[in-house]
């Protein structure tokens with residue numbers, strides 16, 4: 527069966543674990559150890575095709591150096607998460623995506639950018655357009671998500687599978 531390895535990247539506290547656990551295990555975690563790095567596996571259907579998801583929820587505050595590059599090497603697709611309530615987490619996105627490209631030695635790579643905590647409108651620090659424009663400069667899909675309300679969560683995980691399929695299917699011809 528098709529099996530895909532997705533790596534969730536982003537600053538601390540943006541909701542990487544909450545998104546992963548909400549989507550794969552269907553509950554919302556309010557407290558989750560920020561240092562836990564965990565693999566989650568689940569079979570889902572994307573566009574009526576089964577796919578076995580292997581999701582690495584990353585952790586740690588260290589810079590995007592050697593350790594992070596190691597697991598970037600194994601990823602077939604990346605979800606880069608920031609929080610719409612924290613400008614600083616948004617400003618980290620370019621460095622993260624550039625590191626992905628450097629590790630993959632590519633000009634583009636299957637990636638989806640998510641502005642998470644989309645339910646916290648009252649605490650918003652990053653506009654939809656800022657997120658959307660950044661993603662546009664990279665040519666990657668962008669969603670504002672919420673691990674709490676489920677907003678666009680399935681969409682983001684399904685889309686990263688589609689992005690991977692887009693680049694891999696032509697090779698099989």
Ligand code: GDP
Pocket residue numbers: 536537538539540541542543544545555556557558559560642643644645646671672673674675
């Ligand atoms: P991580 O460090 O990126 O893995 O962040 P966590 O998943 O541990 O989330 C950090 C905190 O933000 C937790 O208290 C979560 O409950 C909360 N959180 C995560 N996603 C959302 C969201 O979409 N909406 C709201 N309101 N809170 C969220």
Ligand code: MG
Pocket residue numbers: 542543544558559560561562583584585
């Ligand atoms: Mg976490």
